Amino acid sequence: MRASIVGAGMIGLACAWELLRRDVEVTVYDPDPGRSAALVAAGMLAPTAEANFGEEALQALMLESMRRWPAWAADLEAATGQGVGYRTEGSLLVALTDDDLAEVRRMVEYYRRAGTPIEPLTGRQLRELEPLLSPRVRGGAFAPGDQQVDPRLVLRALRTLPIPVEPLEIGDLSTIRDPVTVVANGVGAAALTGLPVRPVKGQLLRLRGAEPLVRHVIRGVALGRHVYLVPRADGELVVGATEEERGADTTVTAGGVLDLLRPAADLLPGVAELALAETLAGLRPGTPDNAPVLGRLGEGVLVATGHHRNGVLLAPVTAQAIAGLVTSGSADVDLAPFGAGRFT
Amino acid sequence: MRASIVGAGMIGLACAWELLRRDVEVTVYDPDPGRSAALVAAGMLAPTAEANFGEEALQALMLESMRRWPAWAADLEAATGQGVGYRTEGSLLVALTDDDLAEVRRMVEYYRRAGTPIEPLTGRQLRELEPLLSPRVRGGAFAPGDQQVDPRLVLRALRTLPIPVEPLEIGDLSTIRDPVTVVANGVGAAALTGLPVRPVKGQLLRLRGAEPLVRHVIRGVALGRHVYLVPRADGELVVGATEEERGADTTVTAGGVLDLLRPAADLLPGVAELALAETLAGLRPGTPDNAPVLGRLGEGVLVATGHHRNGVLLAPVTAQAIAGLVTSGSADVDLAPFGAGRFT
Numbered sequence: 001m002r003a004s005i006v007g008a009g010m011i012g013l014a015c016a017w018e019l020l021r022r023d024v025e026v027t028v029y030d031p032d033p034g035r036s037a038a039l040v041a042a043g044m045l046a047p048t049a050e051a052n053f054g055e056e057a058l059q060a061l062m063l064e065s066m067r068r069w070p071a072w073a074a075d076l077e078a079a080t081g082q083g084v085g086y087r088t089e090g091s092l093l094v095a096l097t098d099d100d101l102a103e104v105r106r107m108v109e110y111y112r113r114a115g116t117p118i119e120p121l122t123g124r125q126l127r128e129l130e131p132l133l134s135p136r137v138r139g140g141a142f143a144p145g146d147q148q149v150d151p152r153l154v155l156r157a158l159r160t161l162p163i164p165v166e167p168l169e170i171g172d173l174s175t176i177r178d179p180v181t182v183v184a185n186g187v188g189a190a191a192l193t194g195l196p197v198r199p200v201k202g203q204l205l206r207l208r209g210a211e212p213l214v215r216h217v218i219r220g221v222a223l224g225r226h227v228y229l230v231p232r233a234d235g236e237l238v239v240g241a242t243e244e245e246r247g248a249d250t251t252v253t254a255g256g257v258l259d260l261l262r263p264a265a266d267l268l269p270g271v272a273e274l275a276l277a278e279t280l281a282g283l284r285p286g287t288p289d290n291a292p293v294l295g296r297l298g299e300g301v302l303v304a305t306g307h308h309r310n311g312v313l314l315a316p317v318t319a320q321a322i323a324g325l326v327t328s329g330s331a332d333v334d335l336a337p338f339g340a341g342r343f344t
Numbered sequence: 345m346r347a348s349i350v351g352a353g354m355i356g357l358a359c360a361w362e363l364l365r366r367d368v369e370v371t372v373y374d375p376d377p378g379r380s381a382a383l384v385a386a387g388m389l390a391p392t393a394e395a396n397f398g399e400e401a402l403q404a405l406m407l408e409s410m411r412r413w414p415a416w417a418a419d420l421e422a423a424t425g426q427g428v429g430y431r432t433e434g435s436l437l438v439a440l441t442d443d444d445l446a447e448v449r450r451m452v453e454y455y456r457r458a459g460t461p462i463e464p465l466t467g468r469q470l471r472e473l474e475p476l477l478s479p480r481v482r483g484g485a486f487a488p489g490d491q492q493v494d495p496r497l498v499l500r501a502l503r504t505l506p507i508p509v510e511p512l513e514i515g516d517l518s519t520i521r522d523p524v525t526v527v528a529n530g531v532g533a534a535a536l537t538g539l540p541v542r543p544v545k546g547q548l549l550r551l552r553g554a555e556p557l558v559r560h561v562i563r564g565v566a567l568g569r570h571v572y573l574v575p576r577a578d579g580e581l582v583v584g585a586t587e588e589e590r591g592a593d594t595t596v597t598a599g600g601v602l603d604l605l606r607p608a609a610d611l612l613p614g615v616a617e618l619a620l621a622e623t624l625a626g627l628r629p630g631t632p633d634n635a636p637v638l639g640r641l642g643e644g645v646l647v648a649t650g651h652h653r654n655g656v657l658l659a660p661v662t663a664q665a666i667a668g669l670v671t672s673g674s675a676d677v678d679l680a681p682f683g684a685g686r687f688t
Contacts, residue, residue, distance in 0.1 A: 207598050254551050255616025258605045261598050272599025276623060 003326055004029065004178040006170045006192065007185030009036030010151065011304050013158035014315040015182050017076070018323035020163060027178070030185070031169040033159075037186050038151040040202040040282035041312050042230035042238040044217050045069055045147040046091055047114045048309070057337035058291045059114050062310065064333055065317035069147055072316040073154075082157040085150030085232065089216050092126060093118075094133060094140040096222035096266055101138050103221045108141050116145045130214045132270050148217055148230055151312050173301060180326050182302045186285040187248070189305040195293055196343050197306050199283035201244040203256035207237040207274035214268065222263035229264055229271075237274060239264045243309070250281045284308050287343070294318060294338040295325070302326065303340060347670055348373065348522040350514045350536065351529030353380030354495065355648050357502035358659040359526050361420070362667035364507060371522070374529070375513040377503075381530050382495040384546040384626035385656045386574035386582040388561050389413055389491040390435055391458045392653070401681035402635045403458050406654065408677055409661035413491055416660040417498075426501040429494030429576065433560050436470060437462075438477060438484040440566035440610055445482050447565045452485050460489045474558045476614050492561055492574055495656050517645060524670050526646045530629040531592070533649040539637055540687050541650050543627035545588040547600035551581040551618035558612065566607035573608055573615075581618060583608045587653070596623045628652050631687070638662060638682040639669070646670065647684060 001024045005012045008030035019026045047062050073086035093108065095101040111118035119142045126140050127133050159165075173181055173192065183189050190197040214237075218229040230238040242256045257279060264271045287293060287306035292314060297303045302325055304318050321331035345368045349356045352374035363370045391406050417430035437452065439445040455462035463486045470484050471477050503509075517525055517536065527533050534541040558581075562573040574582040586600045601623055608615045631637060631650035636658060641647045648666050651658050665675035 205598075251619045253616065254549075254605050254609065254618050254620050257601065257620055258609055258616065261602045262606065265598065265602055272597065272602065274598050275595045276598050276601055279620060 001025065001327070002178045003180040003182065004176045005182045005184055006030070007183070007188065008033040008165050009184070009186055010038035010155060010311050010315050011186070011307060011318055012182070012184035013155070013163070014319035015184055015304060015322045016163045017158060017161055018319040019326060020161060022323055022327045024326060026163060028163055028165045029168045029170050030165060031167055033165050033167060036155055037202070037282050037284045038155060038312050040204045040241060040280055040284070041151050041309070042204065042228060042240045043085070043149040043151045043154070043312050044091065044219070044228055044230055045149065045313050046143060046219065047111065047116055061317060061333065061338070062313055063114060063116070065314045066145070066147065068316040068320070069149070073149060076154070076157050080157040080160045082153065082160060084153045084157055085148070087148045090142060090144040091146035091217040091219050092130060092140055092142055094126060094218055094220045094267055095138050096134070096136060096220070097138055099224065100221040104140050107219070111143055116143065118143050130216060130218070132213050132268060134267055134269055137267060146217060149312065150232060154312070180300050180302065182304060182322055182326070183297065184304045186305055187283050189285065189303065193297060193303065195303065195305070195340060196288050197285045197293070199248050200286040200308060201242065201246045201249060201281060202240065202284055203242040203244070203252055203260065203279070203281045204238065204240040205257065205260050205276065206278040207239060207271065208277040209235045209237070209274045211235050213237060213270045218267065220263055220267040222266040225259060225263040227260055227263040227267070229268060236277070237271070241309070248283060250283060252279045252281050256281070284311070292318065292338055293340050294321060295335045295340065297340050345369065345671070346522045347524040347526065348520045349526045349528055350374070351527070351532065352377040352509050353528070353530055354382035354499060354655050354659055355530070355651060355662055356526070356528035357499070357507070358663035359528055359648060359666045360507045361502060361505055362663040363670060364505065366667055366671045368670060370507060372507060372509045373512045373514050374509060375511055377509050377511060380499055381546070381626050381628045382499060382656050384548045384585060384624055384628070385495050385653070386548065386572060386584045387429065387493040387495045387498070387656050388435065388563070388572055388574055389493065389657050390487060390563065391455065391460055405661060405677065405682070406657055407458060407460070409658050410489070410491065412660040412664070413493070417493060420498070420501050424501040424504045426497065426504060428497045428501055429492070431492045434486060434488040435490035435561040435563050436474060436484055436486055438470060438562055438564040438611055439482050440478070440480060440564070441482055443568065444565040448484050451563070455487055460487065462487050474560060474562070476557050476612060478611055478613055481611060490561060493656065494576060498656070524644050524646065526648060526666055526670070527641065528648045530649055531627050533629065533647065537641060537647065539647065539649070539684060540632050541629045541637070543592050544630040544652060545586065545590045545593060545625060546584070546628055547586040547596055547604065547623070547625045548582065548584040549601065549604050549620065550622040551583060551615065552621040553579045553581070553618045555579050557581060557614045562611065564607055564611040566610035569603060569607040571604055571607040571611070573612060580621070581615070592627060594625045594627060596625050600625070628655070636662065636682055637684050638665060639679045639684065641684050
């Protein structure tokens, strides 16, 4: 059996791997295989659905993918001999002021509705877990079930798999002769399929110190600004991410950097001493309801795009569902809420 | 006549050019000729002496060098056919809050004592001159005599002059056979001469937009943080500069970038939209009183270092005084207050 995949980002390569595991001969097409919206993601695996989509369906998909991540990471590491930075210390939700605490309580409620463990903590309890948090931190919560991976390492591992990647731009799906094609090229799906996928700009920073300032992922709110801080074992601290409606612009701006550094330093003052190692911007594929588009698009054409901020989190469940559709005609999760038909 | 210069930064090359103009055969030594503390300067030419030095002598030297800059820039442009970005729009001193206005009044007093023109302005008057200043700006002043050059262009022009630059590290002055050697290697002068020159770290940002947000140089104070914004004609906006006592460290830090971007965006909100094109850090040569060391150091050895934040401003007067000492034994300004002897 043969299949083609358009797009060599996180979702395209994840689909390719799942097809490879099912003995499908797969070719991936991407004119610039180094790109992926996952490069501007920190790899925090936490339930964080957007409010403008029917919450339950997306929440259920996210939780299912979180359940699959441990085995998926282990399998990928075993298949490639490469680490993907999978960690399970959990997240701390952290609020600077009373107003910020109200926002964090809203996030806590979301965890509760999702049925995932969440434990409110005082500022003092937070500082016992992470002594370098600002003494001004007012309170928050501990989410022990949150996980993280390093998206760069996941991509690096996926790229070492024996999957041919052709550096070709596919401008017309009819040029592909394979019986099945999976459209997984992120924001590029709009031009290729007419689906209402728009670019949502994200800016992200990589800071670097001699050793980690924190052990947990920090999901913070400071003076109304949201930020997450994801520590890596080597002293890197990823600070993300802005969410901007600017078309296809990938400029790193002064305002984007400021919007990330300000709350980061408010919550964790030691951030100021870290080297600003890298600034970057990328384009996430957003849809009108910011939930992904997964499933059949036409005869021999499947689609997996529109993952917005959740591409890394949703990679395992997306890839396994798509692989199921290709090989047996049915997915192992209910994709009905995510069909392309909802936009017509 | 022959002379050697140690250091191919702004001061070393300026001295070399003045010697070349007096028909001295000059060789410059620098193991890394691309470096210069001037690369982390914005090129604002304004009287801004440090308080811990006898004010009058340094102030007089700065004013004298400001008087010489117009002709020096014109001569350098004529000699090289290269522009150096010399501009005379003047500076605006800008305060965000009442407390910041008190600090700006102190700066205004300094201009008055220096005898240079300065005109207090209300917030409204400032916004008439620069409509994109924040509506929160409380007040400030206009300094019509302030000038600017682009230090990168000055260095580029100086490097095109027919002056041999040898990429050699001079570890011992006795290895140089020329009758006169000028030590002008910035912080490197400490190791070479034993002078108490220390590195003062400066971080600086280059932002970029389609067109300039302001016409004037902005010297701002916002919530106690000092910043200057220097616009170039091509849409670049230089934001400077931190002043940090960190030894020889040249890491660009999250805190340094934040300390510059925050007041910049407070005073000129449009800064947020600009691309963060470049972040850099360099080492200024500071002395115990933060005034330069200029003059004789020993038999056949002259020194010109310790310019701290004022190397670009003081380049013409420094170079012409040193060239006078080399060729006629006397400088055209009084260097007595700047002698190395004051540190022994």
